[in-house]
Amino acid sequence: MDIIVCLKRVPDTGVEIEIEEGGLETKEAGLPWVLNPYDEYAVEEAVRIKERFAGRVTVITAGSEGGEEVLKKAIAMGADEAVYVTDAGLKGLDGRGIAMVLSRVISKMPFDLILCGKQGTDTDSGMVGGAVAGLLNIPLVSAIKSLKVFPDKNHAEAHREVERGVEVIECPLPALFTAQKGLNEPRYPSLPGIMRAKKHEIRYLDLSSIGIKKEAFQSPFNREGLSHPALKRKGIIFKGDLGDAVNQTVKFLKEEIKVL
Amino acid sequence: MIWVLGEYRDEEIKAVTLEALGAGRVLAEALGAELSLILPGRGLEPLAEGLLGMADKVYLLEHALLATYTNDAYRKALEDFLKDKTVRALIVPGTSTGRDLAPLLSVSLALPYLPNATGLEVKEGVIYITRPLYGGKVIETLSLRDETILSLMPRAFKAAPVGKRHGEMIKVEVRLKEDDIRVKPKETVRVTERVDITEADVVVSGGRGMGGPENFSLLEELADILGGVVGASRAAVDAGWMPHAVQVGQTGRVVSPKLYIACGISGAPQHIVGMRTSRYVLAINKDPDAPIFRMADYGIVGDLFEVIPELIKKIKRIKGGGVGSLKQ
Numbered sequence: 005m006d007i008i009v010c011l012k013r014v015p016d017t018g019v020e021i022e023i024e025e026g027g028l029e030t031k032e033a034g035l036p037w038v039l040n041p042y043d044e045y046a047v048e049e050a051v052r053i054k055e056r057f058a059g060r061v062t063v064i065t066a067g068s069e070g071g072e073e074v075l076k077k078a079i080a081m082g083a084d085e086a087v088y089v090t091d092a093g094l095k096g097l098d099g100r101g102i103a104m105v106l107s108r109v110i111s112k113m114p115f116d117l118i119l120c121g122k123q124g125t126d127t128d129s130g131m132v133g134g135a136v137a138g139l140l141n142i143p144l145v146s147a148i149k150s151l152k153v154f155p156d157k158n159h160a161e162a163h164r165e166v167e168r169g170v171e172v173i174e175c176p177l178p179a180l181f182t183a184q185k186g187l188n189e190p191r192y193p194s195l196p197g198i199m200r201a202k203k204h205e206i207r208y209l210d211l212s213s214i215g216i217k218k219e220a221f222q223s224p225f226n227r228e229g230l231s232h233p234a235l236k237r238k239g240i241i242f243k244g245d246l247g248d249a250v251n252q253t254v255k256f257l258k259e260e261i262k263v264l
Numbered sequence: 265m266i267w268v269l270g271e272y273r274d275e276e277i278k279a280v281t282l283e284a285l286g287a288g289r290v291l292a293e294a295l296g297a298e299l300s301l302i303l304p305g306r307g308l309e310p311l312a313e314g315l316l317g318m319a320d321k322v323y324l325l326e327h328a329l330l331a332t333y334t335n336d337a338y339r340k341a342l343e344d345f346l347k348d349k350t351v352r353a354l355i356v357p358g359t360s361t362g363r364d365l366a367p368l369l370s371v372s373l374a375l376p377y378l379p380n381a382t383g384l385e386v387k388e389g390v391i392y393i394t395r396p397l398y399g400g401k402v403i404e405t406l407s408l409r410d411e412t413i414l415s416l417m418p419r420a421f422k423a424a425p426v427g428k429r430h431g432e433m434i435k436v437e438v439r440l441k442e443d444d445i446r447v448k449p450k451e452t453v454r455v456t457e458r459v460d461i462t463e464a465d466v467v468v469s470g471g472r473g474m475g476g477p478e479n480f481s482l483l484e485e486l487a488d489i490l491g492g493v494v495g496a497s498r499a500a501v502d503a504g505w506m507p508h509a510v511q512v513g514q515t516g517r518v519v520s521p522k523l524y525i526a527c528g529i530s531g532a533p534q535h536i537v538g539m540r541t542s543r544y545v546l547a548i549n550k551d552p553d554a555p556i557f558r559m560a561d562y563g564i565v566g567d568l569f570e571v572i573p574e575l576i577k578k579i580k581r582i583k584g585g586g587v588g589s590l591k592q
Contacts, residue, residue: 017514017534021401030402041515100376103367122363125514126398129379134367143446144335146364149508161450165509166360167273167462169454175447185515186508224376224412228392228405233540241563243552249564250574253546254582256562261523261544263466263490264582 005059005155007050008113009083010106010120010132012040012065013074017125023230030230039074042121044081045183048190049151050119051082057155060084062113066105068095072206080193080201091210093218099131101221106132107139108214115178116155122147122182130182137180145173147184153177265350266292268319269342269365270303271357272311279463280362280416284355285318285424287384287416291353292320294386301431304341306331309433316431318424327438329445335364336445341438343372351375351411353391358415366413378406379415382541399514399537418462419520420541458493461510466492467521469512469539470500473528473549473568477505482572483527489579495519497529513538527568531556548572 015021015035022031039047050061063078065071066089075086089105097105110118118140120133130146137144149170150163155177164171165184193201211218242249258264268284270277285301292299301319303312305326312322325345329337342365346354351373356362358380370377382403383394391408396417461467468487470480483494496506498513512519514534524542529535531547531554539545540559547560548568557563564571 015398017399018532020533021398023402030397098376099367100370103371128396128399129377130363131367131370131377131379134364135371138339138368138371144364144368145447146335147360164360166452167460168458169452171452172450173447174450179447184508185511224410225378225406225408228407230397230405231403233396233400233403235540235559237545237559238561239558239563240561241552241557241565243565246564246566246570246574249566250571250578253562253564253575254578257490257523257546257579258582263523264579 005053005057005116005153006114007053007059007061007117007119008110008115009043009046009050009061009063009078010065010118010136011043011047011063011074011078012121012124012132013037013067013070014040014124014126017041023232027229027231028227037070037073039077040121040124042123042125042183042185043074044121044190045185045187046119046121047078047081047083048188049183050117052188053117053153054082057153059116062087064089064106064109066090066094066102068092075206076201076204077193079204080197081191082197086204086206087209088206089209089211089214093211093221096223097221098223098225099127099129100135103132103135103139104220105211105214105216107136108216109209110136111140117153117160117177118142118180120180120182122184133180133182140180143175143179145175145179146182148181149184149186151181151187266295266297266299266352267346267354268299268301269354269356269362270301270315271359271361272303272305275311277311277315278357278359279423280357280359280418282318282423283418283421284357284416285315287421288353288355289318289424290384291386291391295352295389297352302342302345304330304338312433316433317427317429319431322431322433324433324435325438326435327440329440329442330438332449333361334445334447334449335368336447337440338365339368339372340440340444342369344439345436346373353411354413356413356415358418362415366415370413373413375411375413377413378408380417381414382417382420384421396518396537399534400518400540401533401537417518417520461493461495461512462517462519464493464519464521466490466523466525467495467512467519467539467542468492468525468527469495469497469529470506470527471497471529471535472499472503474500474505475528479569480506482569486525486572486576489576489583490523492521492523497535498532526556526560527572529556530554531559
């Protein structure tokens with residue numbers, strides 16, 4: 005099976021995000037960058053499918069900088085090939101533009117299955133996976149929590165998370181699936197994996213080599229400003245006598261919050 | 265024209281659609297445009313009848329193949345219907361359906377897609393939108409001059425008031441065939457009959473301090489008497505105590521209930537972003553220095569296994585001897 009996984013680098017979810025002076029950009033210098041957590045599930049699933057049915061896992065990322073690290077992480081986890089579309093023209097590109105770039109590259113490769121994270125933890129847009137499926141005109145199953153593939157039948161069955169439950173979905177292959185948390189437990193890269201990733205040669209592409217002009221990406225949105233959310237909390241904290249604290253709290257629940 | 269794609273469940277319109285109609289009306293009035301609701305499905309007249317006070321036009325896209333949601337059928341039906349229409353904004357539901365469909369529609373209709381709006385404003389004909397980035401650690405304001413697909417954060421907007429019945433119901437012919445549908449649902453397994461965590465008025469969440477899955481029944485009891493649902497922190501989900509569907513935080517759900525009760529949750533940044541938009545926050549934690557107290561309106565420093573039973577007892581007393589629940 006030929007499996008493709010699309011990756012993104014995002015700031016570690018454990019850190020606070022600072023805003024640059026002028027209020028239009030976030031501070032990127034010094035941030036700890038990681039492979040998008042949802043993409044990690046996608047890589048793990050791809051590697052497991054390859055281990056079961058044989059085949060090849062190719063990981064791709066597109067961006068203006070720092071893509072090597074996430075590609076190497078995926079190689080260390082067991083991916084076979086890494087493609088990095090990097091170009092100054094990709095800076096600040098929205099999900100639709102990234103999807104255009106990725107789908108252009110993927111359309112020139114053999115594939116039976118594409119896996120993506122369901123969204124990046126930076127913008128939470130959840131645009132790229134679905135748009136790649138739309139542009140390639142292949143079936144899309146989003147936010148999956150389990151996946152079974154039947155390569156000899158060109159068929160797959162997935163569980164998709166919906167409100168209050170799970171949808172059991174069937175579709176033909178090739179298809180694109182986006183990974184929800186719970187799909188699997190991503191492995192830690194093994195030592196041989198890490199060594200292999202160090203030596204692995206990434207294939208580099210830029211916009212002109214894939215035949216896309218920068219001008220194709222006029223952002224439809226103008227950023228007017230960034231801010232930190234205002235927090236207005238009362239901060240009334242009870243310590244000491246439990247009975248008194250509970251009485252006061254119940255009074256607030258009844259009189260102020262009015263949930264009783 | 266401002267368009268809203270409606271979503272319903274068990275023949276009842278979803279709260280997210282009422283909120284989209286509320287926000288859509290604000291846009292329509294400010295831009296001097298009409299507000300239209302699109303309902304795909306089958307046998308929708310009774311449902312549409314009740315919404316004619318909230319939209320100027322209700323378009324029924326009726327077809328047997330739209331009776332159950334599939335992205336292939338919805339995409340084709342909406343593409344065919346909207347491709348020759350003026351779309352200033354199309355608001356899709358901020359639900360699993362909307363998140364699945366919107367990127368496909370964005371490609372089909374060649375429109376950009378901006379999800380998760382928490383604020384909307386029109387100034388001099390320009391739409392301004394605020395949305396959270398990095399799970400809500402940063403708020404971004406954007407202006408849109410062109411046509412766009414939007415989704416709204418659940419509970420961020422007021423539902424449309426029920427106005428005088430004035431709308432027009434229009435049936436649209438839909439052409440679909442069995443072959444158009446590649447992605448097919450075999451069945452839907454309902455994991456819970458409870459209100460979805462993003463739609464609940466009260467969310468009672470537990471974290472590492474709960475000590476184990478068996479202790480969540482205590483939170484169930486508190487949630488029940490408050491008419492709420494139980495959530496969990498990432499620590500509790502990663503430990504396998506609770507399902508991911510109820511995880512509050514950056515890799516889980518963002519909730520904005522009227523009351524959020526955090527029990528045994530320290531308050532890591534990735535959790536805070538999932539609950540910071542709650543109207544009121546009550547925190548219960550042993551550690552007086554837990555960051556969650558900085559996010560709380562009311563906090564009790566104490567052992568949750570003592571505090572919560574006491575809280576349940578007093579609430580039951582107030583409600584008259586523990587009669588029933590207030591579940592919607």
